[in-house]
Every structure is written in structure tokens, then in C-alpha cells.
Amino acid sequence: MLTHCMAVISGAWAANVIWSLRAGPRRFNELRTDIPPISAKVLSSRLTELEQRGVLSRNVRPTSPPSVEYALTDLGGELVPALEAIVEVGHRLKKRDDG
Amino acid sequence: MLTHCMAVISGAWAANVIWSLRAGPRRFNELRTDIPPISAKVLSSRLTELEQRGVLSRNVRPTSPPSVEYALTDLGGELVPALEAIVEVGHRLKKRDDG
DNA sequence: CGGCATCCTAGGGGATACTG
């Protein structure tokens, strides 16, 4: 159960993608820039996966050159506070380690 | 940054361990029972890792047979609401898939 | 620009067996 739910944000970079989209829609290459060490392949798979799960939406705009925008869905947006909470605790855990 | 924080709960079963401890302290074999498909080796590594990060505490009680209790630290406990939020969204995502 | 297909590698994780 938990495991199934966690699957949504596990897999490398899934959380980063959501994180990167929390301020608004982003295009494919913008996401690549946001998350430097990610490879195109993985970003692509992650995006597909997250779209299928209903976490984000994909919007192709018929411009030239073509442009594709990714944005969090309502449900996807609800993941943001959870991630923020984790980051918050992560910070404190780190400070504890360092100090 | 996010990545580093996420590392705390990523790695197979870390989230499950925290989840399993949210109601109170548990012993090694109780955790194994709680999370059936986990192997002793992995549970052991995860426990060690989480202890070092300060997420949980390990308390050896000199009984016979020996017993070891694991419990969430204060910081570890703060992860629980985050996990609950994720589970909540996970549920809704699933219902959306099914429905 | 966006994004598959291919190939390849590292290491996280499973099974089993053994110890204190």
C-alpha cells in the first residue's frame, strides 16, 4: 500500500520533476536544465510515467519549432507540500549530522 | 538538495520501516513480519542507515533472549505526516486510475 | 525541439547459510 503510493515519487528524479514543476509549467528542455544530471531518456520515461499516473499533464503546442509543456495536475500539486515537508526534515537531519 | 533529502526515504523499504514504526517501537523480527517481502540483510542495512541519519534510534535491551527495539526519533516522526500525505494522494491517484 | 531505440554498467537488493 505505502509501497504502491511511494512508487509515484520514487524512481530517480520523479521527485525532482514534481519539484521543478511546482512553480508552473515547464518545457522538456527546461526540465533538463533544471535537473542537470538527468539524461533525456530517463526524463522522458519519468515524464511518461508521471503523466499516466495522473500526476502531471502534457500539452503539445503546435508552434514552430514544436514545444511541449508539462504541468502538475491538481493531484500532482498536492504532492508538493509533502515533498516540502520531507525537504524540511532533510535539512534538519543534515544540520544535525554536520553540527 | 531535494535529491539529498529524498535519499532519506528512498532506498527500498525505508519508507515502510518509518511507516511501521509510526505507531511505536518495534523489534527486528516484528519489522520483518510487518514488511513481509523484505530480506534480513536489507532490513538490517536500512535500519543502520536510518539510525545514522538520525531518523530512528536503536535500543538494545539485555534480556534473554536479547531484544532490540527500534523507534522513530523526533525528527523521524516528522516524516510521518509527509508520508501520510503521499499515501493520501496515492490513494486518489489510484481511484482515478480505476474509476 | 522533443524524444524513442540501442547498448552497457553499477549497485541495490534477494536467497541462503552461518554466528553470537
Next chain:
DNA sequence: CAGTATCCCCTAGGATGCCG
């Protein structure tokens, strides 16, 4: 009971190259 040691395997993910 609570682990540790060993071995093996699987697959998520990186690199590269090509296509619409």
C-alpha cells in the same frame, strides 16, 4: 533473537545516436 557474510541477478539509469 538479531544480525553478518557471500554470491548472484536484475533493472534503473547513463551515453550515444537517430528520427519527426
